[in-house]
Amino acid sequence: MSSVPPQDAAPAPVRTPGKRNAAATRQRILDVAMAEFSAHGFSGSRIERIAAGASANVGMIYHYFGNKDDLYLAALEASYKIIRDREQTLDIAHCDPRQALRALIELTFDFLATDPHFVRLIMNENLMMGRTAGRSATIPHMTRPLLEQLRTLLARGQKEKIFHREMDAENLYISILGLCFVHVSNRYTLGSMFQHDFAEPDWLARRKAIVVDVVTRSIVATPAK
Amino acid sequence: MSSVPPQDAAPAPVRTPGKRNAAATRQRILDVAMAEFSAHGFSGSRIERIAAGASANVGMIYHYFGNKDDLYLAALEASYKIIRDREQTLDIAHCDPRQALRALIELTFDFLATDPHFVRLIMNENLMMGRTAGRSATIPHMTRPLLEQLRTLLARGQKEKIFHREMDAENLYISILGLCFVHVSNRYTLGSMFQHDFAEPDWLARRKAIVVDVVTRSIVATPAK
Amino acid sequence: MSSVPPQDAAPAPVRTPGKRNAAATRQRILDVAMAEFSAHGFSGSRIERIAAGASANVGMIYHYFGNKDDLYLAALEASYKIIRDREQTLDIAHCDPRQALRALIELTFDFLATDPHFVRLIMNENLMMGRTAGRSATIPHMTRPLLEQLRTLLARGQKEKIFHREMDAENLYISILGLCFVHVSNRYTLGSMFQHDFAEPDWLARRKAIVVDVVTRSIVATPAK
């Protein structure tokens, strides 16, 4: 708010936020929509709340996104893009396979735990039986690099006899996902079972080590950890 | 109210139009409600659709369950009861810990995969931040026996030096749940990633073996599988 | 309002108007809808105004009629029924063909002029290119008796050498309709052309005689009127 960049006498066209700035308005709507759909699911989300949250009005949402369904699609795609981009920051090909695996698990664990928006959107999308993801042209396209990383990782580890042969990329990924996802997706029902908050940083730190351990044990050929 | 049937010693279940089978109607509504909430989530579910599906009418739902929120609570509790009862059919205490662990994993895996209603209800409840589970008096009560089973299992395995010491009941359960839950909860988004149906029996059978293996490796003290 | 039927101690279930009376509510809605669609056309009509006019509420309209389109269809069909029923009160077969023709023209002229609702609905329907009449199952069915009347009339008149041969039922009907319809359908634009009101009873009376004369001259074989 009060922290303005020190000297900024640049003649660049400074737009007042929310006034006559198409790209900015569109982005504000999209950001708020991601949060709204994540918080309330598709049916529970309210167009009017999104408009208000974006300091826009309902008509703008329809102007930029067409309808509620398409706004939801845009929010889903934008969410996928964030995690898929993050994964591509890992340099899988050039470090020790065991280290690379650990790095991938920790990145996934931290991403899902730190920003639960993504988990919630994915849950909601699955509850709707993939209705929207199935319509997306960009989502399948975004998953390819991740699969490449996994296959490279497994191939190198198996070539170096560090990993055993009986694990494929799909099963490895699903194990990682399941172990990184469930305490976020089931945070509240687990919480009422075990009577503590599964978003606590201390618990997450300990759990992250266990997840790395469980996955690593499941794949390493040599028993010595 | 005041019009009671004169002599109720009639042996055959005579249905007078004004007094049909109350318990049966209630149960029909509950069954349909479980399916409806599972299929559409809370917001997406329709009271009228539930009434129609149960061959009842809207008024009956309010008569028996009060309102939509309380109907949802009843459906959630009924769902939990089914899996918790199923788990109690296992005789954890009297067989080999490794076998007992395998049996628990397989029961969980099969239950979640066979009837996705439960998974969907849990997902929905978590999306609503446990709003309803938190109000339930019976759900926490139902989880105790399960935790007892897990602690017994771990204690026996550790005493017999089959399991190592660094695993507690909570972490073990969450690993099992995560690995049995994710391909059901994320069936559609995983499906569009890997381009096949994650409810296929063949895939499930192979995956079940892998899950048993992953969990077992994570806990056994002796490397020999 | 204050005029109650004198003695009415009958135990018949007297319904208070507008309260818990399905058939009456449905009819009230339909009556108001006919007036509304006639007054404002389809697009210009307001569901809420119809509800208010019928002392009902919007939900009831959707309960009984489904949506605006289907309510409009019901109103259109009900309107057609009125004129088609009226026409069937004529006894074409048993009186002098010339008298029968005059009676049919006068009935048509009076019906269209007296209650302009029908004319306006027909106009609106044609502006929508028969979108709704084309969907109706009952409207085509209702026109058959009218065509029968016209054919009977012509056949008798031609057999008796009163009418000449070169006129068919279709052309006769369209002439009658055009001459009875236009001063109602174009009441306002004609009014501003000729600077008087075309709904004035005196003008209508004189015009009716002219229409009978024009149609009769167009069909009689013998020039003597």
Add this chain to the structure above:
Amino acid sequence: MSSVPPQDAAPAPVRTPGKRNAAATRQRILDVAMAEFSAHGFSGSRIERIAAGASANVGMIYHYFGNKDDLYLAALEASYKIIRDREQTLDIAHCDPRQALRALIELTFDFLATDPHFVRLIMNENLMMGRTAGRSATIPHMTRPLLEQLRTLLARGQKEKIFHREMDAENLYISILGLCFVHVSNRYTLGSMFQHDFAEPDWLARRKAIVVDVVTRSIVATPAK
């Protein structure tokens, strides 16, 4: 505003982006508006659709015409002007009255049948109870020459004893209009009554002869046609 092109002696029509052809844009909007109001009525017409159809934008419509009401008025007046101008091409005063009558009927018949836009606009205007025609200064002014033609025609025919005395210009015009208008205005409802298309050229040609005959018989004094 203040930025005028430096020297405007340029011979070629150079289009600067900020100053395109104003009159042409206005005319394009008006043409599209006539079609839109004719096709959808006033309420059903969309400002945005008109703008798109005219390759203009919404702002231009407000710039040139003020608002939707005034645009509709302009479209109505432009439509009236077309038929009134066409009628004035007839040389009523100098040919045989019977031939002149026939020419007027055929011109009216053809004009209404060939371009149904006019009929539809008139219908719509009457459905709105002449709300807009009543505001127009030019429409009443445009009808005067037509009435003059009709009075001249009748006077000459009656003077020459070809027409009988009991027909005035108003009734004659309304008969002509009704018989030329109804198969266009009621094209669709008549179509569903008689199961054929009333815009078919063959049918129109036959009908036109009948209309000329009906009107002529209604006015000629001597029975021999």
Add this chain to the structure above:
DNA sequence: GATGAATGAGCTTTCATTCAT
């Protein structure tokens, strides 16, 4: 117990209109 008519608030969506650029 059972029915379904009735209610009212709230939802998504549309649209004429304004205005900064």
Add this chain to the structure above:
DNA sequence: TATGAATGAAAGCTCATTCAT
């Protein structure tokens, strides 16, 4: 002159809930 972002009111429609019968 021309553009299109922005606004606000209102439209059609849905739905949880109540209540007379």
